Amino acid sequence: MNKGKVTVFRYNPEIDIQPRYETYEFPYKPSMTVLDVAMYIYEQIDGSFSFSYACSNSHCGLCGAKINGKPGLMCREMATQEMVLEPLDNLTVIRDLMVDRDEYEKHKDSLRLNLDRVNLPLQEPEKIALKDLRRFAVASRCVECYSCISVCPSLKENPHEYLGPAGFVQLARHAFDPRDDLNREVIAYSGGLYNCTTCGRCTEVCPHDIAPSENIELLRARMVASGNMPRAVSQLIEMVEKTEKLIQKGKSSFIETTSMKKAKVGLFVGCNIDYDSRLQSIAIAALKVLQKMGIEVAVPQEQVCCGQPLKEVGAVEEIQKLVLKNVKAFEQAGCTTLITICSGCGVGAKKLWPGIYKEATGKDLPFEVMDFTEYVATLPFTDFVKPLNLKVAYHDPCTLKRGQGIYEEPRKILKSITKLNENAEDACCGGGGGLRVSNLKLSQRILKNRVNSFRNMDVQAIVTGCPTCIKQLNIGLAQNGMRKVEVLHTAVVMARAMGV
Ligand code: SF4
Ligand code: SF4
Ligand code: FES
Structure with missing residues (x-):
């Protein structure tokens, strides 16, 4: 039988001074889920190992954890021979992989998650148009696994004033139900609807393909249609209409x-x-x-x-x-x-x-x-360049990596013309979704985290492919004592390497 090795985050706040990682061996079978491995540790090695689960079938959402650095459901992900298991980020650890779900549940009380109906149906059985049904049926698939919450940069910086992706999905489920008569735009607005950077990280990790960020954009569209939009948004619309x-x-x-x-x-x-x-x-x-x-x-x-x-x-x-x-x-x-x-x-x-x-x-x-x-990247560009003596890191714009699935191409270019440090985290700079105009302080806090992640990387320039990221990163570098680091578009680096 093949052996597997799993490194697990262990922490019991009642007795441990700090968290630690422990590595266990398990009998690996290709048909095993990550949850099977967790059960094996609990049943055969250490009965104090703690994690949550109920259904083993992707429905209860309780087994959410970070598996090899990515959030997911342990009962849904297949085990690999080497794994790292950690609790979800952005939530308080109760013990080992168990996180405090009450923090998020508290928010839910304010959402009035029941069908709020004034007008009774004109006919029985009541008919719902397919397009309406589709919209709220998708949001209804949410199992509250909190994977999306764990990656949200806005929630990380603003947990008390931001509902977060899972909260907005719950809200959307009712807001898009044509039988519901409650004005949910008010709840959405006070829950920080315009605090989302539209980075799409929540959509990237959702195991049920619910696309929380798209639900947030649809809720915003309802706000705009009802005329209840922030001043920054109405100004933007006026500008585009005029010019x-x-x-x-x-x-x-x-x-x-x-x-x-x-x-x-x-x-x-x-x-x-x-x-x-x-x-x-x-x-x-x-x-x-x-x-x-x-x-x-x-x-x-x-x-x-x-x-x-x-x-x-x-x-x-x-x-x-x-x-x-x-x-x-x-x-x-x-x-x-x-x-x-x-x-x-x-x-x-x-x-x-x-x-x-x-x-x-x-x-x-x-x-x-x-x-x-x-x-x-489809052209023989290496025939035209002379490599630069420039140490760079690449910042993936959310709209390029998640929006367009482009990850390898800029790296392929930069590896052949610069000294590319490949250890940059994948993180939002806080400049998207209109956040800079709707909530400058929050945008700055997300930016600070992003800029600090480059601090110890020994690079002369950060390269990216989005002008909004360029403007945002330049501000962040200047505000955080890193003025010497340039922010460049990939096209500008290529032009330098071509001497044009
Ligand atoms: S939206 Fe998706 S990722 Fe977020 S809690 Fe629901 S199922 Fe989990
Ligand atoms: S798209 Fe919005 S809700 Fe989703 S992770 Fe990014 S900031 Fe959070
Ligand atoms: S155990 Fe219920 S979703 Fe994984």
Whole structure:
């Protein structure tokens, strides 16, 4: 029989001064779940080992734990021959893998999680439209395993004023039930609905594919539709309605200075890079890098905001016009590939545009959308670069890693042109989801954690693919005594390596 080895977090606050890790051997079988291993330790090795479970079948949510660094249900995950088991983060440890569920349960009392009905059904049996049923049926699958809570950067920094992803899923279950008559927008708002960075970490780990972050965006859309939105959101909507851009024009517009009108490859610039003179170098670098490799690039003047920031704050009504205008601009420029240099725009163009465009025109997008790194990684870029003597770490923008599933490509590029330190954590910088304008203090606290995670890494630059992350990280580095560390877009590092 094969042997397995599991290292387990052990802590009994009543007798232990501090937590410790213990390693146990177990008879490994490929059909074993992680819960089977925990049961083996408890039954055969140490009866004081503590963890929770009830159903062994993914339904009770009690067996949530960190398995090899990732949250999950022990009864659902298959055991591997070497494992590390730890309690979920962001919750107080009662003993070993058991966490205090009361902290979260307290929040639930304020949510009024019962069907609150004023208008009785007009007919029996009552009919519910399929589209309504789908929406609240998904949220109803939540088993309250707290995996999402354990990875939420906003909840970590603001546990008392933020419901967190699981809380909003519970709320959404009732808010999207067409039989429910309670004004749940008020509860959502007071639970910190606009404290979410839309980082998507909760969605990444949910074992039941509930997508808490999407539920949060849908709840925000209800707030906006009912007119009960924060001032920062209504200002953003007004700005886009008036200018078709997300931000005020600075001294110049990058798009207005370019002359390339037609080509197979098009560059989507995005509002931040277009109007912010500190970021325009990203577009200049991207164009130079592509041109160096012989790629002609069109930059249509008619391109406008991608619409993704509007989706994140719940202003969905305004998006269609922007999508149609953008698609027309790149179609007329003859583009069959659209390259994004802002990962937020990229996720919008990849995930938001196709559905909206199809609904409005019945057609598919006339081009493929690719992130800059995704496109460059397909080209023989190493033929054009001279490696730099630059020590860097890579910061994964949430909208690139989770939003677009792009992880390897920037690393492939950076490994061949810089000295890449690969130990950077995967963590949100606190700049997304409109958090900086809706709750600056919370955004700063998340940012501080992020910046501190680079402190001992001995790097000269942090490289990333999102202009919002670049702005946010620059602020964080300056505020935390790390001014010497540069923040660069991958396109800028490539341009340096190409000497263009
Ligand atoms: S939303 Fe998903 S991850 Fe969060 S508590 Fe519910 S089942 Fe668990
Ligand atoms: S998207 Fe990020 S900040 Fe928002 S609830 Fe999920 S984990 Fe928390
Ligand atoms: S034991 Fe119930 S979900 Fe795992």
